[in-house]
Amino acid sequence: MSTTRFGSGQPLSRRDLLRLTGLAGAAAAFSSTLGACGGPASTNSTGDTKESLTAVVGYGNNQTWDPLQTASAFAMAAMLHCYEALVEGDPLTREPYPGLAKALPEATGTRLAFELRAGAQWHDGRPVTADDVVFTYARALDPAENVLVRTFLTPWLKEVRKTGEHSVEFLLAGPFHYALQRIQTVKIVPKHVFEGRWQDAVAGKVVGSGPYRVVEQAPLSHTRFERFDAYNGTRPAVYRRMLWNSIVEAAPRVAKISGARPAVQIVENIPAANADQLRADGRTVEFADGGNNLWLMFNTARPPFDNKLVRQALHHAIDKKKMIEVGLRGKGTAGTSFINPKLVAQPAANDLGYDPGKARELLRQAGAGDLRITLLTTNTTLVADCVNVLKEGWDAIGVQSTVDAQDTKALFSKLDSGADFQVVATTQNAEQFGNDPDLLIRYYYAGSGVAPKYAKWKGPQAQELSRLLDRTSATGADGERAALVKQALDLLADQAVVYPIVFTQNGTAWDPRTLGGVRAQGYPGLNLNQAKPTG
Numbered sequence: 458m459s460t461t462r463f464g465s466g467q468p469l470s471r472r473d474l475l476r477l478t479g480l481a482g483a484a485a486a487f488s489s490t491l492g493a494c495g496g497p498a499s500t501n502s503t504g505d506t507k508e509s510l511t512a513v514v515g516y517g518n519n520q521t522w523d524p525l526q527t528a529s530a531f532a533m534a535a536m537l538h539c540y541e542a543l544v545e546g547d548p549l550t551r552e553p554y555p556g557l558a559k560a561l562p563e564a565t566g567t568r569l570a571f572e573l574r575a576g577a578q579w580h581d582g583r584p585v586t587a588d589d590v591v592f593t594y595a596r597a598l599d600p601a602e603n604v605l606v607r608t609f610l611t612p613w614l615k616e617v618r619k620t621g622e623h624s625v626e627f628l629l630a631g632p633f634h635y636a637l638q639r640i641q642t643v644k645i646v647p648k649h650v651f652e653g654r655w656q657d658a659v660a661g662k663v664v665g666s667g668p669y670r671v672v673e674q675a676p677l678s679h680t681r682f683e684r685f686d687a688y689n690g691t692r693p694a695v696y697r698r699m700l701w702n703s704i705v706e707a708a709p710r711v712a713k714i715s716g717a718r719p720a721v722q723i724v725e726n727i728p729a730a731n732a733d734q735l736r737a738d739g740r741t742v743e744f745a746d747g748g749n750n751l752w753l754m755f756n757t758a759r760p761p762f763d764n765k766l767v768r769q770a771l772h773h774a775i776d777k778k779k780m781i782e783v784g785l786r787g788k789g790t791a792g793t794s795f796i797n798p799k800l801v802a803q804p805a806a807n808d809l810g811y812d813p814g815k816a817r818e819l820l821r822q823a824g825a826g827d828l829r830i831t832l833l834t835t836n837t838t839l840v841a842d843c844v845n846v847l848k849e850g851w852d853a854i855g856v857q858s859t860v861d862a863q864d865t866k867a868l869f870s871k872l873d874s875g876a877d878f879q880v881v882a883t884t885q886n887a888e889q890f891g892n893d894p895d896l897l898i899r900y901y902y903a904g905s906g907v908a909p910k911y912a913k914w915k916g917p918q919a920q921e922l923s924r925l926l927d928r929t930s931a932t933g934a935d936g937e938r939a940a941l942v943k944q945a946l947d948l949l950a951d952q953a954v955v956y957p958i959v960f961t962q963n964g965t966a967w968d969p970r971t972l973g974g975v976r977a978q979g980y981p982g983l984n985l986n987q988a989k990p991t992g
Contacts, residue, residue: 506722506971507990509698512983513713515726518703519676523658524644525597525604531703533889534982535680538699539580540644540665541690543571543590544637548984549745549976551892553637555691557585557645557666561637569627569636570620578687579647580663580670587619592648608904609642609896613930632931634938635893642890668694668986677703692986695974699985707731707838714740714966722972725983727964728838729786735966742966744788746799747979748888748897750957751780751843752792754881757954758913761825762879768953770819771830771880772809774850780959784843788964792957795949796897797979799960803943805950816854829857833871835883836862839961844882847958872911881911884961888980894942895930898922901955914954922948 520529524540527533537548545556555561557577562569577585594617597606613633620626629636650664651657663671668688673681679702684694702721704710711731714724715738727735732742753772755762762768777791790799793808820826830851834844844860851858863871868883887900902908902922909915922945929941949956965977974989 508696509700510696510723510972510985510988511700511702511721512985513702513704513710513721513724514982515705515707515710515724516703516981517677517705518674518680518701521659522661522663523604523655524646525593525606526659528605528889530889530981531680531701534984535671535682535701536644536663536665537667537982537984538669538682538694538986539663539667539671540646541577541667542641542644544640546638546641546891548978551638551641553641556641557590557690567629567631569629571625571627572621573623573625574690575623576689577666578689579650579666580685581647581650582687583647583649585645585647585666587621587623587625589648590625590645591617591619592652593643593645597643603905606642608899608906609639609890611904612927613639632933634930634933635891635895638891638893639896666690668692669699679703694986695989696985701983711735711966714968719968723965723967723975723983723985723988725963725965726981727966729788729962729964732964732966739968739970740966741969742964743977744962744964745977745979746790746797746960746962747886748797748800748892748960749884749886749963749980750792750797750960751784751840751882751884752955752957753953754907754912754955755953756878756880756912759877759879761823761828764823764825765952766819766823767825767828768956769807769809769951770816770823770825770854771851771856772953772956772958773812773816773819774854774856775847775958776811776850777959778811780843780846783846784839785959785961788962790960790962792959794946795956796894796946797957797960800892801894801942801946803939803946806947807950809950809953809956811850813850813854820854820856826855828855829859830879831859831861833868833878833881834860834862835865835868837865837884840882840884843959847882878911882958886980889982894945895926898926898945898949902949908955912954914952918948918952 514531514534516530518531520532521527522532524536541556543556543558544553544561546553553561557574559572559574562571573585579585596602597604598610613630614627615630616628618626647664661674668685669682670685671680672683679700682699684697707728710724713721715735727742735742755768757763781787781789790797793804798804834840841862848858848860887897890896900906925941925945929938932938963979967975970992971990972988973991974987978984
């Protein structure tokens with residue numbers, strides 16, 4: 458197998474917050490440098506299930522591996538095993554625990570002090586220092602770099618400065634309730650490796666301080682890991698080796714965990730249609746609720762979609778119950794609020810529920826009775842099945858619709874180039890970054906999120922949402938915070954600029970005869986830091 462060395466990728470372009478496709482040049486530059494070359498994903502195996510773990514992730518490993526920039530499901534999941542933030546969190550609850558920090562800091566108004574874990578090392582053997590933390594956060598906060606995680610840090614974090622060889626201090630703009638959750642999004646990187654060489658990270662180079670180190674990258678095939686024996690944190694690697702196969706197509710992904718003798722121990726992104734058969738094969742199959750949702754986005758700079766009544770009408774025309782039954786095979790929840798109601802039990806005042814009569818009346822009030830729409834969508838099976846139900850609903854109220862489906866990368870490339878559009882339907886999941894209301898809303902509506910960038914939403918309501926979020930995150934009173942979140946959710950439902958139709962469940966299957974200590978999670982990828990062999 459031929460390989461390309463790290464560093465031969467294209468220079469990092471400044472991506473906006475919700476570019477899902479990663480850097481185009483990174484896929485071509487992906488490299489395999491430290492381990493022997495393997496065959497295609499279907500032939501790779503780690504062997505002994507006591508010492509080795511083989512997994513399948515349903516997303517490509519060929520997008521950017523820049524820890525401050527990526528939204529790649531594969532890369533983000535892998536980095537949880539290789540990099541550390543000062544504060545880490547439980548994969549499901551996000552309950553904070555010390556990562557690179559020796560202990561969680563005590564909140565003291567607008568200052569947070571951290572001491573690094575004694576003896577922490579990078580995968581190349583160099584010690585982790587305060588300079589690495591300051592270097593990482595300087596880039597994360599730099600408006601010129603405008604990396605993805607920056608939206609999660611502004612406006613609450615002003616500066617991170619060195620106070621000793623192994624200690625730093627965070628200076629906050631004001632009290633911020635979610636500080637320990639937000640710090641989890643920033644993985645610390647070694648200054649001596651990546652300063653001036655971020656293209657190496659884009660192309661797949663991984664040098665962290667976590668329990669596993671990456672030893673091989675094969676684009677659109679697999680990533681290999683080995684235990685980092687010098688790791689001295691709270692969650693050391695159990696396995697000597699891990700192999701993660703990248704299999705985007707559902708059928709071969711499911712086949713890997715099927716039968717009497719499955720080829721792998723765990724597979725994520727399991728379709729609901731395959732759950733019963735896998736259980737009959739002796740697999741454990743669990744589905745988890747999370748932030749993954751199919752949403753509609755309207756171009757508010759283009760009439761009549763600048764009228765909220767039109768946007769509301771098109772939501773009311775969609776039979777969400779049917780969409781869950783047909784498109785999601787029963788594994789989903791209606792979008793009665795901007796946040797999955799199974800995560801935050803605060804339905805919006807206007808739940809935008811199925812009501813064709815109301816949809817027609819709202820279109821009449823808006824003077825949009827003869828509406829023709831070209832709906833841009835992504836071409837995954839899930840989206841296609843759901844969009845069929847959507848189109849039926851629109852057709853039934855007299856809205857003539859044409860569906861233009863394309864791959865995610867192509868769709869967002871068009872949007873990035875400034876292409877005009879009317880309505881977009883696709884899936885996204887902010888929960889891979891966190892699960893608090895502030896993050897889940899800002900992901901779409903702040904900074905370079907899809908609402909301001911693509912939907913071109915601005916004006917008094919946008920400013921009011923920003924004020925509500927700032928007030929919510931600054932208050933320490935649970936009751937007041939919940940009331941402010943409810944106001945934000947009501948505003949989002951009223952405006953319906955970027956708004957979920959349904960939330961999907963994420964399925965994971967594993968072989969309980971060989972693997973334990975794992976849980977299904979409601980966002981893409983796997984967290985195997987507490988996995989362990991059974992039997």
